[in-house]
Amino acid sequence: MIERALKGSEKYWGWVGLLLLLIGIGFVCYIYQLYTGLGITGMSRDISWGVYIAQFTYLVGVAASAVMLVIPKYLHNYKKYTNVVIFGEFLAIAAVTMCMLFIIVDIGQPARVLNVLLHPTPNSILFWDMIVLNGYLIINIIVGWNTLLADKKDVPSPGWVKPFIYLSIPWAASIHTVTAFLYAGLPGRHLWLTAIMAPRFLASAFASGPSLLILLLLLVKSVSKFDPGKEAIQSLAKTVCYAMIINVFFLCMEFFTAFYSNIPGHMYSLQYLFAGLHGHDRLVPWMWTSAFLAVVGIFILLVPPLRKQTGYLVLGCASIFLSTWIDKGVGLVIGGFIPNPFETVTEYYPTFPEIAISIAIWAIGALVLTILYKIAISVREEQQIA
Amino acid sequence: MKASRREFLKLAGVSALFGLGANAAFELLTPGALEASSEVAHGTAHGEAAEGVHAATRWAMVIDVRKCILQEDCNDCVLACNATHNIPTVGNPKEEIKWIWKDTFEHLFPDQHSQYVDEGLKGKTFPVMCNHCEHPPCVRVCPTKATFKRPDGIVMMDMHRCIGCRFCMAACPYGARSFNWRDPRKYFEGKEAMLNPEQPTRTKGVVEKCTFCPERLAKGLEPACVEACKKRKSDCLIFGNLNDPESEVRKILRKRTSIRRKPELGTQPSVFFLV
Numbered sequence: 001m002i003e004r005a006l007k008g009s010e011k012y013w014g015w016v017g018l019l020l021l022l023i024g025i026g027f028v029c030y031i032y033q034l035y036t037g038l039g040i041t042g043m044s045r046d047i048s049w050g051v052y053i054a055q056f057t058y059l060v061g062v063a064a065s066a067v068m069l070v071i072p073k074y075l076h077n078y079k080k081y082t083n084v085v086i087f088g089e090f091l092a093i094a095a096v097t098m099c100m101l102f103i104i105v106d107i108g109q110p111a112r113v114l115n116v117l118l119h120p121t122p123n124s125i126l127f128w129d130m131i132v133l134n135g136y137l138i139i140n141i142i143v144g145w146n147t148l149l150a151d152k153k154d155v156p157s158p159g160w161v162k163p164f165i166y167l168s169i170p171w172a173a174s175i176h177t178v179t180a181f182l183y184a185g186l187p188g189r190h191l192w193l194t195a196i197m198a199p200r201f202l203a204s205a206f207a208s209g210p211s212l213l214i215l216l217l218l219l220v221k222s223v224s225k226f227d228p229g230k231e232a233i234q235s236l237a238k239t240v241c242y243a244m245i246i247n248v249f250f251l252c253m254e255f256f257t258a259f260y261s262n263i264p265g266h267m268y269s270l271q272y273l274f275a276g277l278h279g280h281d282r283l284v285p286w287m288w289t290s291a292f293l294a295v296v297g298i299f300i301l302l303v304p305p306l307r308k309q310t311g312y313l314v315l316g317c318a319s320i321f322l323s324t325w326i327d328k329g330v331g332l333v334i335g336g337f338i339p340n341p342f343e344t345v346t347e348y349y350p351t352f353p354e355i356a357i358s359i360a361i362w363a364i365g366a367l368v369l370t371i372l373y374k375i376a377i378s379v380r381e382e383q384q385i386a
Numbered sequence: 387m388k389a390s391r392r393e394f395l396k397l398a399g400v401s402a403l404f405g406l407g408a409n410a411a412f413e414l415l416t417p418g419a420l421e422a423s424s425e426v427a428h429g430t431a432h433g434e435a436a437e438g439v440h441a442a443t444r445w446a447m448v449i450d451v452r453k454c455i456l457q458e459d460c461n462d463c464v465l466a467c468n469a470t471h472n473i474p475t476v477g478n479p480k481e482e483i484k485w486i487w488k489d490t491f492e493h494l495f496p497d498q499h500s501q502y503v504d505e506g507l508k509g510k511t512f513p514v515m516c517n518h519c520e521h522p523p524c525v526r527v528c529p530t531k532a533t534f535k536r537p538d539g540i541v542m543m544d545m546h547r548c549i550g551c552r553f554c555m556a557a558c559p560y561g562a563r564s565f566n567w568r569d570p571r572k573y574f575e576g577k578e579a580m581l582n583p584e585q586p587t588r589t590k591g592v593v594e595k596c597t598f599c600p601e602r603l604a605k606g607l608e609p610a611c612v613e614a615c616k617k618r619k620s621d622c623l624i625f626g627n628l629n630d631p632e633s634e635v636r637k638i639l640r641k642r643t644s645i646r647r648k649p650e651l652g653t654q655p656s657v658f659f660l661v
Contacts, residue, residue, distance in 0.1 A: 108550020188559025
């Protein structure tokens, strides 16, 4: 199986080389961070989590995309997803890998990270997050790999894999819920202290993950002989559209509660994000870009003639991917720390090494995904030829 | 006989499984109960008597704001703390390490601040430190029990266990926790004489905060900040046992009006401000 990832065109090796270069740059920056401390990042006493944890949070969402294929395929026997479900599962593997790496690079004493296992603490949500993330990774490796092996031999997956497939469905919901609980249970952080945090996470996850998956499948179609099928992609696009509408609806609910109740603490973070607070407005253009892209994306995916044209479909999915990335990968985490407990504003700017390390982790994710997809595509191509 | 033994084992196995699951859920949903039990576990681990929830001692600090704002230029409590605990002068406010520091009423009580009642306090600063909460959110979220509550109410840090995830900093609603963004020893280079050899320095990548000086309490001394304040005869800081009705802190809390920071969060701070 693995040998399929070692045979490829010049373009393939060029892509792998580029990813390795980015990983190398990030690795050097990480060594610098290990040596100097997290002071090389833009984080501070007030904004104690930054780009790393924000990316982690976003990618937990991406990891869910698999379940949006697994449910129709395995619970409703939706045959159009038969050939693409594996790409969702492999995306989940890559996304969870990135999640774990983002946690590792965010930790001040990474050598002590196993203390989480050595001193298990069930009252810490981080403990449960570790369990659900590792569990989800293992489930997807088991399911994805065995599905592929079975496909290669053109036989149905072995019976013992089925329970893992069914388990992956509630498990996908659990990784989002637990990650939302990291934030939603903290007193005094009003932006996060909301009962719809977990539902919001789920909605944005089911929009962001599948939108990325559509883009990836279209890419796969253009660089290989494997065709995921028009209907599969159109069905996924509808999933993205509904999820994104629910996501935007939830965000509007946050605005209503904060501004109609007129409670200052509940309004401050939203004011900071969308209008600026005490003259600090660094994230305002970002958040309005996110809002604009959300509207554009929903409109394209909602109108069938637009959704059915590949060009518009790419634009719509890219809009939603970017919109949710800004919302969760930038605004949610940073905005939650503003204002600080003294109701003053410290802003946050990621530094070059911080960005380079983040890009490197995305590159590692892309590399894992490239290898897994390369194997899956080779198997699919062999099938189609046969 | 054989069959019934098998039945019993089966039942025991199932109930053990169920019991384990239920216990975890209980721990998750009633953090207070777990704090109490981890309190006991930690108490014994750190060589103290496991007293459980009905401890004889609960340390508390009372800050007389009215007296303190008269001493506008005084920074003795902060300096004494910094010297005792080897707290570096970082310079960059984004990376500052603070155990006790001075700030304005407006910042410390943002929800109680109003343009009319604050006039006497406007722009005046007074000290603040970790609240050593009865229900500390930082302890609840810590994934390694590196921060824990002692039976005497002190919220402690184990700097050797801390992994530096900073979940406690996100959870603390009082901004009382500081992270070592860089190696703190670097700030003492060439100034090694300033270090207090009786107290540790920290490493980069761990969180720290006020500890109410347990090493001094063990010797029967008061925290360094309180001692410095008394030395100056300002008497703005009063430290004592909240569980002793005749303690100095209890007496003054009976007499004067006190407030605590963000009481609506249910953390039950052990630091009181007399206004």
